[in-house]
Amino acid sequence: MNNPINIRKATLADLDGVEIVENQCFDGDQFSRRQFSYLISHAKGSFLVAESEGNIVGYISLLQHSGSRSVRIYSLAVVPTYRGRQLGQRFVDISKEYAKEKGLRQVSLEVNINNKAAISLYHKNGFVVTTAIREYYHDGSDALRMRTFF
Numbered sequence: 001m002n003n004p005i006n007i008r009k010a011t012l013a014d015l016d017g018v019e020i021v022e023n024q025c026f027d028g029d030q031f032s033r034r035q036f037s038y039l040i041s042h043a044k045g046s047f048l049v050a051e052s053e054g055n056i057v058g059y060i061s062l063l064q065h066s067g068s069r070s071v072r073i074y075s076l077a078v079v080p081t082y083r084g085r086q087l088g089q090r091f092v093d094i095s096k097e098y099a100k101e102k103g104l105r106q107v108s109l110e111v112n113i114n115n116k117a118a119i120s121l122y123h124k125n126g127f128v129v130t131t132a133i134r135e136y137y138h139d140g141s142d143a144l145r146m147r148t149f150f
């Protein structure tokens with residue numbers, strides 16, 4: 001499967017597709033439609049979707065908190081059938097470009113301590129663990145806060 005994947009800014013018309021991605025990618029701790037609606041249309045940051053063959057196959061939500069020196073990867077997901085094709089990598093690259101455009105020098109995020117794939121993706125991109133946050137997720141798992149500087 002090598003169909004092209006286009007990454008673009010999301011609109012509210014993408015809500016159904018984004019919800020499908022969310023349901024395929026997260027078991028619990030899922031964002032609601034209302035939260036996605038806010039993130040796409042009102043939040044200070046950027047919400048991008050990856051589209052292939054007319055379907056949304058991934059998304060990234062970036063937030064720029066007032067007064068913060070970093071851009072936060074609030075959520076990032078790629079549907080199982082499109083994993084391993086460097087789409088997660090493209091989203092991480094975009095987060096760094098976005099930070100640079102805004103004159104910021106850091107990207108930060110929280111990731112489930114058990115999420116080996118995501119932690120490996122972030123390590124590969126120079127992220128380091130700055131803190132562990134106990135019982136951050138609904139199932140009681142801890143989170144790692146990670147950050148990269150450039």
Ligand SMILES: CC(C)(COP(=O)(O)OP(=O)(O)OC[C@H]1O[C@@H](n2cnc3c(N)ncnc32)[C@H](O)[C@@H]1OP(=O)(O)O)[C@@H](O)C(=O)NCCC(=O)NCCS
Nearest residue numbers: 025076077078083084085086087088089111117118120121
């Ligand atoms: C984490 C996730 C976004 C990775 O997306 P992806 O498009 O498959 O990742 P890529 O193909 O861009 O992989 C880039 C790198 O990530 C790491 N990686 C990706 N999947 C991995 C896996 N299953 N095991 C170990 N490392 C993995 C590797 O370092 C890989 O580099 P390589 O291709 O040279 O081996 C995807 O697995 C996903 O959506 N998971 C569910 C949702 C999630 O966990 N989101 C992150 C929340 S913080």
